[in-house]
Amino acid sequence: MAMLDIExxxxxxxxxxxxxxxxxxxxxxxxxxxxxxLEAGRDIDPQRDYTEHVPxxxxxxxxxxxxxxxxxxxxxxxRSVSFDELSHVFWTDDVDNPYSTPADKPFDWxxxxxxxxxxxxxxxxxxxxxxxxxxxxxxxxxxxDWPIRYADIAPWYDHVERFIGVSGEAxxxxxxxxxxxxxxxxxxxxxxxxxxxxxxxxxxxxxMTIGRVAVLTQPIGERAPCHYCGPCQRGCVTRxxxxxxxxxxxxxxxxxxxxxxxxxxxxxxxxxxxSGRASGVRVIDARTRIEHEFRARVVxxxxxxxxxxxxxxxxxxxxxxxxxxxxxxxxxxxIMDHIKWGGASxxxxxxxxxxxxxxxxxxxxxxxxxxxxxxxRQSGFIRGYQFQGGAGRVGWEGxxxxxxxxxxFKERLTRLGPWVMSLAxxxxxxARDENRARLDDTLRDAWGIPTxxxxxxxxxxxxxxxxxxxxxxxxxxxAVGARDIVRRTRPSVPGNTNHEMxxxxxxxxxxxxxxxxxxxxxxxxxxxVTDGACMTSSACQNPSLTYMALTARAVSHAVDSLRRRxx
Amino acid sequence: MTSRRDAVRALAGxxxxxxxxxxxxxxxxxxxxxxxxxxxxxxSGASNGPPRALSAAExxxxxxxxxxxIPRTTTPGATDARVASFIDVMLADWYDxxxxxxxxxxxxxxDARARKLTGRVFSRTTGRRQTEILxxxxxDLQIRRRAxxxxxxxxxxxxxxxxxxxxxxxxxxxxVEELRVQLVPGRYDGNARY
Numbered sequence: 001m002a003m004l005d006i007e008x009x010x011x012x013x014x015x016x017x018x019x020x021x022x023x024x025x026x027x028x029x030x031x032x033x034x035x036x037x038l039e040a041g042r043d044i045d046p047q048r049d050y051t052e053h054v055p056x057x058x059x060x061x062x063x064x065x066x067x068x069x070x071x072x073x074x075x076x077x078x079r080s081v082s083f084d085e086l087s088h089v090f091w092t093d094d095v096d097n098p099y100s101t102p103a104d105k106p107f108d109w110x111x112x113x114x115x116x117x118x119x120x121x122x123x124x125x126x127x128x129x130x131x132x133x134x135x136x137x138x139x140x141x142x143x144x145d146w147p148i149r150y151a152d153i154a155p156w157y158d159h160v161e162r163f164i165g166v167s168g169e170a171x172x173x174x175x176x177x178x179x180x181x182x183x184x185x186x187x188x189x190x191x192x193x194x195x196x197x198x199x200x201x202x203x204x205x206x207x208m209t210i211g212r213v214a215v216l217t218q219p220i221g222e223r224a225p226c227h228y229c230g231p232c233q234r235g236c237v238t239r240x241x242x243x244x245x246x247x248x249x250x251x252x253x254x255x256x257x258x259x260x261x262x263x264x265x266x267x268x269x270x271x272x273x274x275s276g277r278a279s280g281v282r283v284i285d286a287r288t289r290i291e292h293e294f295r296a297r298v299v300x301x302x303x304x305x306x307x308x309x310x311x312x313x314x315x316x317x318x319x320x321x322x323x324x325x326x327x328x329x330x331x332x333x334x335i336m337d338h339i340k341w342g343g344a345s346x347x348x349x350x351x352x353x354x355x356x357x358x359x360x361x362x363x364x365x366x367x368x369x370x371x372x373x374x375x376x377r378q379s380g381f382i383r384g385y386q387f388q389g390g391a392g393r394v395g396w397e398g399x400x401x402x403x404x405x406x407x408x409f410k411e412r413l414t415r416l417g418p419w420v421m422s423l424a425x426x427x428x429x430x431a432r433d434e435n436r437a438r439l440d441d442t443l444r445d446a447w448g449i450p451t452x453x454x455x456x457x458x459x460x461x462x463x464x465x466x467x468x469x470x471x472x473x474x475x476x477x478x479a480v481g482a483r484d485i486v487r488r489t490r491p492s493v494p495g496n497t498n499h500e501m502x503x504x505x506x507x508x509x510x511x512x513x514x515x516x517x518x519x520x521x522x523x524x525x526x527x528x529v530t531d532g533a534c535m536t537s538s539a540c541q542n543p544s545l546t547y548m549a550l551t552a553r554a555v556s557h558a559v560d561s562l563r564r565r566x567x
Numbered sequence: 568m569t570s571r572r573d574a575v576r577a578l579a580g581x582x583x584x585x586x587x588x589x590x591x592x593x594x595x596x597x598x599x600x601x602x603x604x605x606x607x608x609x610x611s612g613a614s615n616g617p618p619r620a621l622s623a624a625e626x627x628x629x630x631x632x633x634x635x636x637i638p639r640t641t642t643p644g645a646t647d648a649r650v651a652s653f654i655d656v657m658l659a660d661w662y663d664x665x666x667x668x669x670x671x672x673x674x675x676x677x678d679a680r681a682r683k684l685t686g687r688v689f690s691r692t693t694g695r696r697q698t699e700i701l702x703x704x705x706x707d708l709q710i711r712r713r714a715x716x717x718x719x720x721x722x723x724x725x726x727x728x729x730x731x732x733x734x735x736x737x738x739x740x741x742x743v744e745e746l747r748v749q750l751v752p753g754r755y756d757g758n759a760r761y
Contacts, residue, residue, distance in 0.1 A: 055742070055750055060660070062653060062737040067661050188757030229751040358755035396746075400732045401720075403709045405636045405701050410644075413732065414745055416761060 010036040010259065012558075013281050013296040015266045015311065018117020019544050020531045020551045021302035022244025022252070023160070027555035028300070029255040033562075036294055037252075038264040038283055040303075041092075041113030044120070044245050050235025051086040059085050080110045080498060082121040082233035090114060090121045090233070096446035100453045107454045108495035109306060115262055116245040117304065118498070121233045124214045124241050124361065125388065126166050127541035128157050128177040132372065137537050140382050143334060143431035144507040146536045147517030150177070156549035163251075164242040164548070165220050167362075168212030176367045176541070182217045184210045185226075185362050189354050190391040190419045195364075197480040205376070206369050206476065211362040211388060214242035214545075223247070230359025241361065263287050267449045269299055269315045269324050269527060277567070278324070278527045284447045298526045298558050298567055302551065305532030306335070306437055309503035310452050312514075312529075313439050325504075325514050325521035332438050334431040334502040335454065336538040339385075339462045340492045342469030345422035346482030348391060355393060355416060363390035366423065366476075368540055370468065381464035385427035385540045387473065391419050421482060425469030426497065428540040429462055435494075437503055456494045466491045499543050501532035519554035526567040530554045620658035620667055621651075627690045628674045629654055633731040635697045642745045645731055648738035654730045666726070673723025 011033035014024045021037060028035040056062050065085040070078050077083055077091035092111040101107045112118040131150045138145040154177070161180040170178040187195065187210050195208040215232075216225045223246060224238040232241050239246035252258040264283040270293065272279040280295035301308040309332055315324035323331045366387035370378050394417030402412065440453040458466075470487050477485050507513020510522035519534050521527040530551035532543060561567045618626045633645035633654070645651075658667045674689075680700050681689040689697060704724040711719040719725065735741045742748050 053751060055739070056737040057739045057742070059737075060656060062733060064657075064661065064733070186755055186757045191757070227751060227753045228755045353761050355759050355761035356755070356757050357749065357759045358752045360755045360757075396732070396736050400729055401712065403705060405705055405728070406698060407638050407640050410637050410640065410745075413736070 010034050010294065010296040012036070012298045012300065013038060013294055014300045014302055015281060016117060016302035016304065016307070016531065017115050017244055017249065017260065018112065018302065018304060018531075019119045019122065019244065020547050021117065021300070022119065022248030023548050023551040024300040024302050024530060024555055025252040025258060026248040027552050028559070029252040029257040031555065031559040032257070033298075033559065034257045034259075035252065036259045036261060036296065038266050038281060038294070039113075039115050039117075039260065039262045040265045040286065041115065041262060043260075043262045044115045046235060046237050046245060049089070050237050052229055052231045052234040052236060054086060054234070061085055076108060077110060079108050079493075079496060080121075082123070084231070084233065087121055087231070087233040097451075098443055098445060099451050100440045100443055102455055105455060105457045106493050107456050108493050109454060109500070110495070110498045111304065111307070115249070115260065116243050119243040120235060120245065122243075122544060123542060124232065125542040126161075126164075126179065126212055126214050126545035128179060129153070129539050129541060129546055130175045130177055132175045133537065133539040133541075136383060136539070137431065142382075142537070144505065144512045144536060147506055147508045152517070153546070153549050153553065156553040157545065159552055160545065160548045164214050164247060165216045165218075165223070166212055166214055167217040169209045171207060171209055171367070173207070173367055175372055179212060179545075181212075185213065185215075185217060185360055186210070187364065188356050188391055190348050190351055190421065191364050193351075194348065194391065194421055194480045198476060201479040202476075206366060208364055208366050211365045213362040215361050216240050226361060228358030228360060230361065232361045264292070265447055265449065266303065266311055267314050269301070269311060271315065271317045271319060271324055271524065273317065273319045276524070278524050284449070286447065289447065297562060299528070300551075300554070300558075301527070301529040301533070302531045305501050305503055305535075306452060306454070308529050308531050308533040309437050310439070312504060314450055320523075325523050325527060327523050328511055328513060330433070330505065330512060331514055332503050333433040333436045334505055334536075335435045335437055335456050335500065336429040336431055336502045336535065337456070337494050338497040338499045338538060338540060339427040339429060339458055339466050340425060340497045341488050341490060342385075342427065342466040342473070343387065343389070343422065343424040344470060344473035344477055344485055344487045345420055346477040346485035348419045348421050348480070348482055351419055363388050378468070381461050381468065383428035383430070383461070383465065383540070385425045385465050385469050387423040387425055387469070389421070389423040391421040393417055393419055421477060421480070423473040423476065424488070425466070425473065426540050426542070427462060427465035427469060429538045430459060431502055431505065431537050432459060454495075458491060458494065463491065499532075499538070501535035501538060501543055504529045504533040505536045506534050507536060518557040519550055520557070525561075526558075528554045528558055618652070618655040621655050621671070624690070625671060625674050626651055626655065628677060629727070631690050631697060632677065632701060632727060633734070635694065635701050636728055636731040637735045643740035645735050648735045648740045650731055650734035650738070653734035653738070657730060666721075669721070670723045670726050673727065676723075
């Protein structure tokens with residue numbers, strides 16, 4: 001780190017190349033800005049790095065993973081649902097990238113460092129927010145009010161969805177607005193029966209629909225429709241699911257204005273006190289360990305929620321001793337995730353002569369049905385949750401502990417078991433200031449950069465939501481005639497849903513928030529934060545679609561402001 | 568040694584992204600398989616060499632025991648699926664030394680049980696006798712499991728049975744011929760005949 005090498009100027013710098021970094025790069029380049037994307041990890045070549053078509057028999061541990069190596073180097077990352085024997089290369093090394101928590105408050109911080117970031121391993125479920133969500137904090141007096149409403153973001157949802165491709169079914173629900181849809185994926189025969197029975201029992205109060213997913217059912221340009229191979233977390237050579245690698249980065253590159261610099265670990269946004277602006281970004285080259293500074297007229301932080309918070313906290317100066325843009329003292333406060341795993345599963349008798357063919361990268365959705373209106377108001381908690389899930393037949397994996405050996409045993413293992421329907425809840429987390437991230441004074445990563453101390457726990461409201469998920473899932477399964485219902489009662493560890501967000505929230509004034517209604521730092525007008533860090537509340541929908549829409553909207557504002565010479 | 572660069576070059580002709588849409592499911596599988604296999608060879612060493620955790624005699628016991636657990640019927644069995652080779656990799660590279668030693672001690676016990684019953688080592692006894700011995704071990708395992716005995720699943724026979732099943736149903740014959748699963752069907756049918 002002895003050398004400091006100041007490099008040529010760009011119009012814009014984007015830190016991170018994941019879901020939001022890719023969008024920032026595309027929009028900035030297409031609006032004419034020479035854009036530098038700084039990515040902490042390696043470059044990705046789909047033909048070399050994607051392994052979704054490797055059959056189990058070609059895996060050294062047949063899907064069980066390299067246990068010794070993983071326990072040594074990825075003890076946190078392994079807990080992600082998208083972590084497997086081959087996809088583990090898309091998750092970070094926990095030894096090189098440490099963080100701390102209070103001993104009694106575990107937090108799973110799942111991180112991806114490569115071109116494309118977590119957009120390679122994400123869950124691909126995409127749901128719009130509505131004013132039920134944007135007005136929630138104001139209505140409940142929790143946290144701060146969102147500075148935007150649905151009408152502000154709706155056209156940007158359209159813009160993003162047309163480009164990424166979203167398959168799903170239109171329901172015309174006011175609290176879960178429809179996206180611009182490609183044809184929906186198919187429910188299997190048992191899911192369709194469960195949907196019909198739910199309709200008979202609950203009418204329109206509890207709907208069930210196919211998941212809304214950023215996986216194509218119709219081609220877009222060079223991107224092919226899904227061919228149902230299944231393990232999306234290992235990549236997609238047909239570019240059927242949306243990722244930065246498959247979609248936004250190629251679009252940015254096509255403008256001729258993109259410079260992508262892998263192995264560039266950003267640690268500081270440089271602040272120029274004279275101009276009151278960010279002047280650039282400092283990185284450490286992961287391979288040479290040489291420090292570089294890049295300069296630009298506008299900076300977008302898209303490093304993932306907690307990484308962006310970390311960079312801002314590390315960007316201390318005489319003007320901002322508590323971290324860049326932190327005059328409010330709220331930087332790092334209000335970390336959220338979705339509480340999950342409340343739910344139930346049960347056997348649906350019948351259809352023993354039917355099976356599914358193909359691995360559908362999608363499940364079903366039960367949109368939120370609690371606290372929508374007076375009629376659905378709950379006394380035990382505010383906000384709500386949605387269910388994802390699906391039906392399938394139990395295979396041999398579920399019966400390896402059955403008694404027996406020999407020909408008859410083999411025959412039993414091979415035959416498909418009964419249909420099991422499962423419902424798994426994803427619940428809203430309140431933005432509470434006591435859930436926070438700060439710099440750890442003693443802990444540094446492998447490149448000497450101070451890392452985070454993350455202090456997050458569920459509150460009574462999240463735990464009440466979780467209990468209700470379990471009970472209502474069991475109630476719905478009973479209503480559709482399920483047998484052997486198993487309730488899931490243990491809440492997830494915070495962070496495990498990988499929907500971590502907040503820490504540099506948007507708000508209406510600089511006293512109570514870091515960012516304004518354009519994702520722009522109140523105190524540093526040419527600095528934008530458009531990843532999950534900006535979130536003011538969490539809703540219960542999977543958040544990436546909203547991050548993308550906010551990013552495209554923020555770029556539009558930034559470029560307009562630059563043209564008006566306001567930045 | 569094949570480098571990743573070579574692997575990519577070998578595929579470049581057929582897998583350039585713009586043409587991917589025109590490829591069939593089997594070709595996609597082939598691209599993924601070849602890219603991975605070439606890179607893997609360099610990293611892990613081929614697994615076709617002699618066993619690394621097991622002696623030749625032990626390998627023989629494992630092969631025969633796995634075949635009794637998942638025998639060849641009208642479809643392939645554990646031997647056809649080279650289950651013993653998978654178990655050897657697991658013992659060499661996945662389990663801890665203590666697990667490996669416990670497993671190997673179990674193979675010695677299999678021989679002892681066979682000698683007591685037939686006067687011959689396990690691999691020299693008949694298939695029927697082998698099945699008898701393994702069925703007795705399986706009954707004991709079920710009793711321990713029903714009693715929720717701590718460590719029941721760590722018993723060497725629990726390991727042998729589990730690894731035989733896992734190795735078989737993740738093998739090419741297990742998936743393609745026994746389960747008849749199409750890994751990349753190119754479509755989704757949620758209401759197919761079974």
